[in-house]
Amino acid sequence: MPLQRPKGTQDHLPEGSPKLGLDVRASAFAHVEDTARRVLERAGASFINTPLFEEAEVYKRGVGGSTDIVRKEMFTVYYFGTHGGYVLRPEGTAGIVRAYLQNGLKQLPAPLKLWTHGPMFRAENVHKGRERQFHQVDYEVLGSSDPLVDAEAIWLMWEVVRALGLTGGRIKLGSIGDPADREGYNAYLREVFTPHLDRLSDDSRDRLERNPMRILDSKSGGDQALIRELEVRPMLDFLGDEARAHFGAVQNYLTAWGVPFDVDPSIVRGLDYYRRTAWELHHEGVGAKSALGGGGRYDGLAAQLGGPEVPAVGWAFGIERLLLALEAEGVALPRAGGPLLFLAAMDEERVGLAAQVALEARAVTRVEFAYRAMKPGSAFREADRRGAALAAVIGSEEAARGVLNVKTLATGVQREVALAELSAFLELERA
Template sequence: MSVKRPKGTQDFLPAGSPGFSPEFGASNLNFLTATAQQVLERAGAKLIFTPVFEEAELVKRGVGDSTDIVRKEQFTVSHHGDHGGYILRPEGTASLMRAYMENGLKQLPLPLKLWTHGPMFRAERHQKGRYRQFHQLDYEIIGSDAALVDAEAIALMWNVIEALGLKHARIKLGSIGDAADRERYNAYLRERFTPLYDQLSPDSQDRLTRNPMRILDSKAPVDQELIADMNIQPMLDFLGEEAAAHFAEVQRTLHAWGIPFDIDPTIVRGLDYYRRTAWELHHEGVGAKSALGGGGRYDGLAQALGAKDPIPGIGWALGVERLLIAMQDEGLTFPAPPRPALFLAALDADQLAVTAELALGLRHLAQVEFAYRPLKMKQIFSEAERRNAVWVGFLGSDEAASQTVSLKNLDTGEQRVVAQAALADVL
């Protein structure tokens, strides 16, 4: 075995495969998207799909070229050896806003709710819940800056979690204010930490220039001890009047709707276009960073992509693999893939053609499989069981002569002989 799947990727296998891991069964992906679809489409979200590769410029401008994603995690797409200026998308929001702007979607009733799902790509060293190709469920609502829209977006994310049966997820809610608020806060943090530069961990020394807010949730013990003694004001103290009112209304609405959340003043966004409301969904089972997903308002995105006027928007993404790991961690079971209603086999070569014809004729009704060569009685039952069929049916010379099929229900043991023409009634 010399050819392997690319580093940091994984195969989602059919149940029963050797080496099958229950949380990454192929049918689990369908289950998650179907669950999200029900929740989101009942709220009026429209399904949309965009390419998995985009112009590098979109990601650079939409995600921010100071972020790790752009600095070191991009997969570039080349064509005939020439770099085509494309990269595999690392996230979905910029693509959806691009599609909104490019295709005149503002003609649809606004604000427009969109949802999508699919693979994303980041060239990272992978670890638990973190892969180079991973999947996201994505919801965005474009065209309104109302706090009610923020609250609904958070509620919908929570509804998806509830629909999946997860009990131990927690929403951490914060606000990063408007652009000016964040600038003032970053200036404040630099002012406080710069005199203590030598006492910071090396990582935080770097953060001080790139993203001071990250220092506050540093895991390094030296940082934590330092911060504990400094009496640092939280970001929320720096919110402007409008941002503060907006944040208060989001909280009030979530309370009214019974959506549980904790205020977390350390919430930071790695992507540059976020404004005001930001939140993360955490779960202890998924590994080091424990985030199942995150969301935020991105009123600055459209203009970063070249729009003349601002287009407000807010959205979230859930990591599919992380949801699956969390479900596994909580002991939730995944729906079993569909099982055959009937497995048909012939005892002799003479009846083989009949079993095949019968099987094909029944497939508009149910999942029906058949054997491609005559089998012995033991084999017929064994093969039917391996496929987890509900009914096993077989034809020998007797059945062929009388145009019947002998049936046995593998769950109940019920046994009967029916006319071939009446097989459909049994299923």
């Protein structure tokens, strides 16, 4: 039996492959990435690419030592049999902020908008829409605390998925306030949960002293039942005046721009560097765990990574989960097209000439050629199988006259085109 890919990974396959689903179509991933590039770069974002692995400390500080990601889900990188203190990146934000600090990007005009896409890695149980190697689109803005920046970030997330054809998603919007607001809320949570320590999961008992807000994110059914039974008040009840005004301004912008959202008091971010705005993008088509992605303001992250405080906000969505939502809505993404022209020689003596003509024509468009001589009927069938729009054959007579017989496969119409004019002809056909 041939060797298999690792569990929790996928091969992204070319068009025409057997068992080709939307979630493994290479063209579908490319379309999502190209759409994100178009939307985000029109808004002034620049592309950034960071390493697939970083020092583990980047994520211990940047994601949080108490999170499941750091405690349970990071892949450790070894080299020459030695543990080097590196991990495969589980998310994009911490690495981008590390790059911002290390490379002096603060000198660029603020707010600085950055975006990226690529694989992330988490050692967790595989389930629908979540692989151990998965892919994200990530957008970050550094250098401004204005609520307009938050609102634009949310609008851009919505605009990317809308441009892809998704209509059934919705933003769940919350706020986690300022550090003083969070301190008050954490004190309240300790007071509420401490009398019920015996009913909390092991993870939540551990979080109660260090990070009680993370109890609200617990995956334990018992913890969630206790939260409902105690009628735990939401973070929104503890917002100070400035954070409340900021939250109201974000909502006003989104309402004016027509972005669909619901205020969701249950949205929390448990780490100290998060501030104010937090949101998630949901779609029921991906199942019970309906989040496609999310974002928030993280003004304290740069300081956690050893730099100065830099106000920042950002988001990410998982491409695999987004493709599930698009599939649930029946959105047909464009498929990768075939060549504009497929070229074949009718005899072995002209195979080299056909190759040369094809290589020169590639200056203007995608052209493929046959590596052996083919009869016209076989050449046209092969061109159709490859998804070509045009097919051409060249034999001794055509070579002597310097022409090609070009057939439009959709109509069957054939035209004679001079070799010297082929590039100009193909440019017109491509338009």
